[in-house]
Amino acid sequence: MSEDFDAVVDDAQSRAVLGLAWGGVARFAEMLADQGELRGLIGPRELPRLWTRHVVNSAAVAQFLPAEGSVADVGSGAGLPGVVLALMRPELDVHLIEPMERRITWLSEVVEELDLDNVQLHHGRAEELHGRLKVSVATARAVAALDKLARMTLPLVEPGGRLLAQKGRRAAEEVSRADSVLRQLGGANVRIHEVDLLGDGDVTRVVEVLKTR
Template sequence: MFPLERLPLAERYAELLATEGVVRGLIGPREAPRLWDRHLLNSAVLAEVLPTDSTVADLGTGAGLPGMVLAIARPDLRLTLVEPLLRRTTFLEEVVAELGLDNVEVVRGRAEELHGKRTFDVVTSRAVAPLDRLLGWSMPLVAPKGALVAMKGSSVAEEIETARPVLATYKCAEPEVFVLGEGVVERPTCALRVAWADPSSIGWPLTRGSQRKGRNRRRPRAH
């Protein structure tokens, strides 16, 4: 899961989460004893479905989950950790500096602020929002041949059905659901992958008609 030579980095990151992460309110005190099972290993198995040498944006990364874990487990990936809160980005930058992770960029801001400016091979997130809202934040950042790859819970099937109109508006392909880490970790990870139906004709920017409809709906912002 972690290459042997990268394991000390993962161990140090876990220590920082359990100490500075708790002190700064990034991780709950009750989570500290179960960081490996519920957070690090749970995030690390996501690396199984990420293409080699890809660029990855982790939206609402918080304390760096899953983005920082993926950067440690897969040095071939180039991670951009997107987070609006200063206390979190400060912690992330300190972790990057201490661990010497030259494949990580920390960006303070919201996903929408990168729309039209950046695209990535993979856009990931963990417990950020239901799929219908997540698509609006993520798909504008997905490269033509890239995909949204989000960590999801047991309600993923219901989320897909609720998001059908948004999936159609953005011209997305049929979502794929993967269960990762079975027989390896105590809590397998459910991952959802959404790509463009036709990379040569993506559904963003939206047409004017779709934009007007979107403005009539209240759109929460990514956290």
């Protein structure tokens, strides 16, 4: 682990965001700091801001999750946001979908280390699960543009469920470009939520799409 940054920042803000999951999330962050760059999960430039920009930031969608049901985290990669959400919401069934074998190996180690009995791993592309898996919510972070992401995720979502996609500053542009695709796939009532988790002005945009059919 690099000595140039703290893998975990123990402050009131992050504890308020993560609640009872703080300890598990902190352990996850330590694992990422130790192995993330070596295993191609996190770029070296991202390590100094691992805690705030990536780990705690993954909690941005938590407030939009249902009280019960299931979540599919598409393109889970290092486990962001899926592992964080599984720790925060142990009552939800969380499916981590990842096509790369080395990342599935990593996620398997994380699930075992953190004793996540509400997590199921799927080695493959989201499209391979169309017609086989239905969930209440699909999540994705830094996976693809919204039009492409909708094709990957919305077929996994049951009617009345939602897609929750973490996006950057161009979220509104992506929503506009994806309009026809979203309508074709039964997506409606699109909303862009601006979430400032730590109260520091660093806003995360969560695109919420209702699945109508």
